[in-house]
Amino acid sequence: xxxxxxxxxxxxxxxxxxxxxxxxxxxxxxxxxxxxxxxxxxxxxxxxxxxxxxxxxxxxxxxxxxxxxxxxxxxxxxxxxxxxxxxxxxxxxxxxxxxxxxxxxxxxxxxxxxxxxxxxxxxxxxxxxxxxxxxxxxxxxxxxxxxxxxxxxxxxxxxxxxxxxxxxxxxxxxxxxxxxxxxxxxxxxxxxxxxxxxxxxxxxxxxxxxxxxxxxxxxxxxxxxxxxxxxxxxxxxxxxxxxxxxxxxxxxxxxxxxxxxxxxxxxxxxxxxxxxxxxxxxxxxxxxxxxxxxxxxxxxxxxxxxxxxxxxxxxxxxxxxxxxxxxxxxxxxxxxxxxxxxxxxxxxxxxxxxxxxxxxxxxxxxxxxxxxxxxxxxxxxxxxxxxxxxxxxxxxxxxxxxxxxxxxxxxxxxxxxxxxxxxxx
Amino acid sequence: xxxxxxxxxxxxxxxxxxxxxxxxxxxxxxxxxxxxxxxxxxxxxxxxxxxxxxxxxxxxxxxxxxxxxxxxxxxxxxxxxxxxxxxxxxxxxxxxxxxxxxxxxxxxxxxxxxxxxxxxxxxxxxxxxxxxxxxxxxxxxxxxxxxxxxxxxxxxxxxxxxxxxxxxxxxxxxxxxxxxxxxxxxxxxxxxxxxxxxxxxxxxxxxxxxxxxxxxxxxxxxxxxxxxxxxxxxxxxxxxxxxxxxxxxxxxxxxxxxxxxxxxxxxxxxxxxxxxxxxxxxxxxxxxxxxxxxxxxxxxxxxxxxxxxxxxxxxxxxxxxxxxxxxxxxxxxxxxxxxxxxxxxxxxxxxxxxxxxxxxxxxxxxxxxxxxxxxxxxxxxxxxxxxxxxxxxxxxxxxxxxxxxxxxxxxxxxxxxxxxxxxxx
Numbered sequence: 001x002x003x004x005x006x007x008x009x010x011x012x013x014x015x016x017x018x019x020x021x022x023x024x025x026x027x028x029x030x031x032x033x034x035x036x037x038x039x040x041x042x043x044x045x046x047x048x049x050x051x052x053x054x055x056x057x058x059x060x061x062x063x064x065x066x067x068x069x070x071x072x073x074x075x076x077x078x079x080x081x082x083x084x085x086x087x088x089x090x091x092x093x094x095x096x097x098x099x100x101x102x103x104x105x106x107x108x109x110x111x112x113x114x115x116x117x118x119x120x121x122x123x124x125x126x127x128x129x130x131x132x133x134x135x136x137x138x139x140x141x142x143x144x145x146x147x148x149x150x151x152x153x154x155x156x157x158x159x160x161x162x163x164x165x166x167x168x169x170x171x172x173x174x175x176x177x178x179x180x181x182x183x184x185x186x187x188x189x190x191x192x193x194x195x196x197x198x199x200x201x202x203x204x205x206x207x208x209x210x211x212x213x214x215x216x217x218x219x220x221x222x223x224x225x226x227x228x229x230x231x232x233x234x235x236x237x238x239x240x241x242x243x244x245x246x247x248x249x250x251x252x253x254x255x256x257x258x259x260x261x262x263x264x265x266x267x268x269x270x271x272x273x274x275x276x277x278x279x280x281x282x283x284x285x286x287x288x289x290x291x292x293x294x295x296x297x298x299x300x301x302x303x304x305x306x307x308x309x310x311x312x313x314x315x316x317x318x319x320x321x322x323x324x325x326x327x328x329x330x331x332x333x334x335x336x337x338x339x340x341x342x343x344x345x346x347x348x349x350x351x352x353x354x355x356x357x358x359x360x361x362x363x364x365x366x367x368x369x370x371x372x373x374x375x376x377x378x379x380x381x382x383x384x385x386x387x388x389x390x391x392x393x394x395x396x397x398x399x400x401x402x403x404x405x406x407x408x409x410x411x412x413x414x415x416x417x418x419x420x421x422x423x424x425x
Numbered sequence: 426x427x428x429x430x431x432x433x434x435x436x437x438x439x440x441x442x443x444x445x446x447x448x449x450x451x452x453x454x455x456x457x458x459x460x461x462x463x464x465x466x467x468x469x470x471x472x473x474x475x476x477x478x479x480x481x482x483x484x485x486x487x488x489x490x491x492x493x494x495x496x497x498x499x500x501x502x503x504x505x506x507x508x509x510x511x512x513x514x515x516x517x518x519x520x521x522x523x524x525x526x527x528x529x530x531x532x533x534x535x536x537x538x539x540x541x542x543x544x545x546x547x548x549x550x551x552x553x554x555x556x557x558x559x560x561x562x563x564x565x566x567x568x569x570x571x572x573x574x575x576x577x578x579x580x581x582x583x584x585x586x587x588x589x590x591x592x593x594x595x596x597x598x599x600x601x602x603x604x605x606x607x608x609x610x611x612x613x614x615x616x617x618x619x620x621x622x623x624x625x626x627x628x629x630x631x632x633x634x635x636x637x638x639x640x641x642x643x644x645x646x647x648x649x650x651x652x653x654x655x656x657x658x659x660x661x662x663x664x665x666x667x668x669x670x671x672x673x674x675x676x677x678x679x680x681x682x683x684x685x686x687x688x689x690x691x692x693x694x695x696x697x698x699x700x701x702x703x704x705x706x707x708x709x710x711x712x713x714x715x716x717x718x719x720x721x722x723x724x725x726x727x728x729x730x731x732x733x734x735x736x737x738x739x740x741x742x743x744x745x746x747x748x749x750x751x752x753x754x755x756x757x758x759x760x761x762x763x764x765x766x767x768x769x770x771x772x773x774x775x776x777x778x779x780x781x782x783x784x785x786x787x788x789x790x791x792x793x794x795x796x797x798x799x800x801x802x803x804x805x806x807x808x809x810x811x812x813x814x815x816x817x818x819x820x821x822x823x824x825x826x827x828x829x830x831x832x833x834x835x836x837x838x839x840x841x842x843x844x845x846x847x848x849x850x
Contacts (some may be wrong), residue, residue, distance in 0.1 A: 011514065012499075012523060012711070015711035023502050027495060029496070029497060047498070067489070071454070071475070075442055076448065105719065107529065135535070286441050291560060295696035
């Protein structure tokens with residue numbers, strides 16, 4: 001391993017990110033499992049890209065078949081690409097009818113921002129103060145670590161119930177506080193002479209730490225945005241494709257976005273992303289930009305994307321995610337009362353966040369505590385990660401094929417970890 | 426076809442770009458050929474992404490094998506990704522030792538600009554006035570159609586011998602004129618208080634129309650850039666991977682860049698791109714940004730990239746490109762003297778540009794003429810495109826596997842077209 005790490009440092013540069021104090025040398029994946037070079041098996045509770053499981057035969061076969069038949073750019077007509085676009089948009093409400101394909105969530109969010117700016121004639125965007133929407137220069141302006149903000153970006157405190165802006169506020173009061181912050185940001189653009197373009201937000205605030213969001217916030221926010229002439233963009237790179245137990249995160253968040261961006265699980269590892277919006281908005285974007293993306297809207301992307309939809313439907317993953325995810329969340333919540341360090345448990349579908357704190361009363365974030373748990377779980381053969389605005393949330397976001405028996409195995413390791421680290425009886 | 430086009434308009438939005446007045450419905454590719462739904466065969470003289478030929482069995486097998494074994498992000502260690510990075514950087518001079526992988530040329534050029542800005546502490550970039558380096562908001566600032574320029578971007582007239590800045594200037598004088606323009610742009614940044622970051626340029630000026638560049642320009646430009654504290658970035662998204670008959674376009678252009686960006690042919694259709702620079706520069710970028718790209722540096726990308734290198738080497742494509750490309754270029758140049766409409770023929774390796782003009786004396790660009798030739802060639806079963814700063818250059822950029830017999834077939838169709846369109850005897 002030291003040899004591999006030295007080569008990696010030389011070839012990728014010093015500081016290319018790696019998971020875990022003792023990094024893993026993974027050589028194989030199958031279903032919900034990853035295997036290291038020593039043959040050790042890990043239950044994958046982290047990876048959302050291989051959404052239908054690692055190396056799913058149907059996806060592999062579809063990719064191989066298409067790669068051997070045709071893989072070329074989108075300036076020729078290809079029925080398979082149209083079939084995929086039709087099936088994908090058919091999974092969304094009527095107004096979300098057209099799509100721009102891309103290769104990554106970064107590219108998709110770039111397209112979405114450009115589309116909103118073209119359609120509205122505005123420039124200003126609102127995001128949350130713990131957002132991450134991509135790695136380009138433009139999207140970097142929305143990344144929470146980057147201060148000061150660009151003149152065309154305003155951020156608002158992300159809505160959450162666990163660490164409320166006002167201690168003691170009701171859920172409705174809290175929602176209004178965050179909506180006021182959104183309105184203030186919009187008004188601030190007006191005052192600065194910057195026309196408003198919209199809001200870009202993950203409907204389940206995945207990077208923010210998957211908080212419980214005051215009910216009705218997203219729908220009311222979309223209303224405020226549209227009233228001000230902007231478009232409401234849901235970044236569903238993490239929330240989409242049944243992750244929440246609904247097809248789309250915006251359904252889970254009860255909001256109707258103007259634009260939806262998609263990515264990570266979309267092609268099960270074949271780089272594939274997309275921007276779905278109304279025909280009018282996509283057409284306006286097409287005509288103004290003549291956007292072309294060499295690798296996107298290719299037969300290969302369509303084959304991978306179609307295979308993912310096939311597997312989700314034939315294996316009944318939407319229902320299974322709701323079932324297995326509900327079980328996981330309920331079991332984690334049961335453990336919360338036994339352990340002072342678990343400040344909060346929340347999530348939807350197969351996406352859970354467990355917030356680690358010094359104690360429940362103070363809610364002091366315990367980032368090292370979350371990391372310790374992640375490391376222990378990894379040592380026991382269970383892969384999770386630490387995330388969230390404060391880095392103290394243990395993130396559980398497995399492939400969608402997870403079964404109850406996997407959850408039981410994980411819970412046994414989680415209980416063992418709580419006993420070892422926190423002396424939970 | 427009308428039905429397909431109507432679906433495409435509905436699903437992709439009105440205005441998604443298509444080639445040819447009567448678009449092609451391509452269903453299969455094999456080697457140097459594409460086949461439409463009616464079974465008609467076209468010799469592909471346009472596509473550079475399937476560089477080793479459409480559906481190359483070795484690439485398909487490598488992709489299928491890896492997709493079935495493991496395809497996961499780069500925060501675990503994977504030997505295959507390191508092997509590929511080692512082999513790739515081993516094809517460049519010693520100083521270009523480390524790599525950041527990405528999914529598209531756009532992402533690669535974003536990384537390169539960010540790297541140069543971080544390393545130099547500068548912001549200002551010089552590009553040419555007919556450049557295209559990607560579709561993101563930041564790279565859009567370098568795109569020639571976008572005026573006025575962003576404050577951090579200056580463009581200079583692209584160097585060329587066919588339409589010289591000064592009629593009658595010697596090649597050396599012309600080179601100095603363009604270098605003066607570069608120096609003026611750099612000085613302009615200084616005067617505006619914008620620290621200089623570097624120059625981003627395709628070493629063969631592919632999008633500009635593949636002009637004959639005054640000898641020594643690129644090396645002298647790199648020197649000027651470095652003297653001013655900037656980095657010289659070669660965008661090899663088109664020029665790399667043997668296209669010019671050399672491994673890298675910067676070799677063909679006789680310049681040693683600080684950063685090289687790669688894309689299109691790199692994964693033969695699997696979205697794969699990269700940024701190669703010194704270990705120090707890549708490390709500085711890693712440490713400042715913690716850059717992570719979900720789909721990049723994956724085992725799937727590495728398998729595809731490695732298979733491409735395997736095929737290039739085992740099939741001797743570097744030598745073949747020089748041979749077949751040299752033959753193609755010589756034959757096109759022979760035809761120039763017979764046809765007033767052919768203003769200029771130039772290129773390197775398997776990349777040729779034929780500039781269409783009203784007549785050789787006036788050099789008046791004839792964009793419709795170039796398009797007419799492209800359409801006629803397509804009707805005869807040969808796929809080319811129209812490109813260049815003025816849109817009047819017939820672009821011939823086939824897969825690298827092209828053989829002399831393919832060239833002969835193309836030349837017969839080209840001669841026929843000249844007879845039909847320009848009454849060339």
